[in-house]
Amino acid sequence: MRVVSIHHYQIVVQPAHDGVLLVCLGGQFDMGVGTALADALRAAAQETGVEQVFVDMQRVAFFDSHGIAGLVAGYEAAHSAGRRFSVTNARGMVKQILDVTGLAEVLCQDAH
Numbered sequence: 001m002r003v004v005s006i007h008h009y010q011i012v013v014q015p016a017h018d019g020v021l022l023v024c025l026g027g028q029f030d031m032g033v034g035t036a037l038a039d040a041l042r043a044a045a046q047e048t049g050v051e052q053v054f055v056d057m058q059r060v061a062f063f064d065s066h067g068i069a070g071l072v073a074g075y076e077a078a079h080s081a082g083r084r085f086s087v088t089n090a091r092g093m094v095k096q097i098l099d100v101t102g103l104a105e106v107l108c109q110d111a112h
Contacts, residue, residue: 009033010024010025011024011025012022012026013026019050020051021052023074024058024059025046027060029063030062030068032066033066037070038070038072038074041074041075041078045074045078051079052085053074055071057091062093064097070101071087075106087103090104
């Protein structure tokens with residue numbers, strides 16, 4: 001398991017099992033975090049043996065346009081590698097942002 005933990009955010013990448021890799025996010029994802037999120041999600045999408053990347057956003061307290069850019073970068077990397085990419089457990093303000101931008105329809109497995 002890889003953990004990136006800075007004072008206001010955390011990215012935990014759990015090893016792939018049966019081709020599924022879980023990336024758990026927690027905290028605040030703002031301008032200072034967008035690049036780290038994009039890098040982590042791109043790397044997850046490129047891991048050997050991965051067929052699907054799940055991004056669990058249950059513990060995300062704040063998410064802005066830089067976080068969205070990170071998610072999109074991860075989605076694009078997974079798509080380019082022929083892998084599935086899904087966001088799960090988006091709630092509250094995070095879910096509203098994904099809904100307003102139209103990304104919930106593309107990224108959220110629990111959008112419906």
